[in-house]
Amino acid sequence: MKGSGTFRIASEQADFLQLQADWDRLYDANPRHSPFLAWGWVDAWLRHIAKDHELQIITWEDGDGIVQFILPLHRVTGSGEIMLACSYGLDCSDNLGCICSPELEEKSAELTADAITHVYARSERVSFGFLDGTSAYHANLQAAMAARDRLTRIRPAAVSPAAELPDSWDDYLGRMSSNFRSQVRRAYRKIGGEGAPAFRSVDPSGAAEFVSDLIRLNRTRLQSKGRKSSAENAQFREFLSDAIPYMADRGLAWMDSIALEDEVLACALNFVHGKTVSFYMGGFEDKASRFRPGNALFAHVIQRAIERGFNRYDFLRGAEAYKYRWSAVDATMHTVVVYPNGLVRGTGAAILDDLWLNTRNRLKKLRKRVRGPG
16 A cells, blocks of 8 residues: 555644544444544543543545545653554543545555554554454554564453344344343333333433433442442543533434433443444443343343344443353454564563563452452
């Protein structure tokens, strides 16, 4: 791809804002893109979640001057490291990568390697976090950088369980254990009966109120389990308040709740793009637990996804046991690090990173062994 187009870099907020139309065009055209690559999501994340940084949004224009590829990077103040947007800090996003037209999908790793080579000196370190585990982008990127004589490491970042969806809800239920299938059916029947809570789907005009309910119920649910919600953080709440209405307006968000009269007892936020529905966040009141609202909402959303022709339900990061009851299978998201040239900052840093990762993984296994099952 090198030499057949023009690379440009947007480092000012005004330049980033001007990119929105091209970004939206490319995003909408390519069903492979993650919901977390939508322009408004990245914009809100950079404003509310990212540490002090300098924008480094690289674009590639074809011979006609049309933007066909966007690589959303930023340089972290202090460390100087160049990182993929949304890939570090509080509540990193999942399944990241570049934004490109469908025609360039197979060449996206080559374009990424060309962008890094064209824009940055060989003394720079560039990190790509939480890349889509169902794509060959991470492996192709490593190969492309190796061809340019750059030391590159691929490392597993997290598992992301997902369920492939059949053509019918009955076929999907048939994949579950008989015990869990009975639980799901009972939970579903309890919603909508006389004097019982009812399902509600929230339209974009109600996004702000939905965000408020989502934050409240997520905090309530995790506190009851002795865990801390990301929504305890004020910056994260501001981020959600900006990002979710954008996603809803673009038709990228499903906002569902269970309510009794005017009281919202449970809610679930899912994102949609291409043929995939991705569960992002949910919560419910303890007093609603007898209705099994979690199971009811998953059943409600997954049944709708099947009826509308979606073929994948992604539970996103984390190996929580409940995901596998819904017939989810692991995919692994990866991190790719392109190291600087040189013994100390290049080879030496890669060895130290490998040692740190191996030690961390051993400590995790040890903690699990000490805690025991459950």
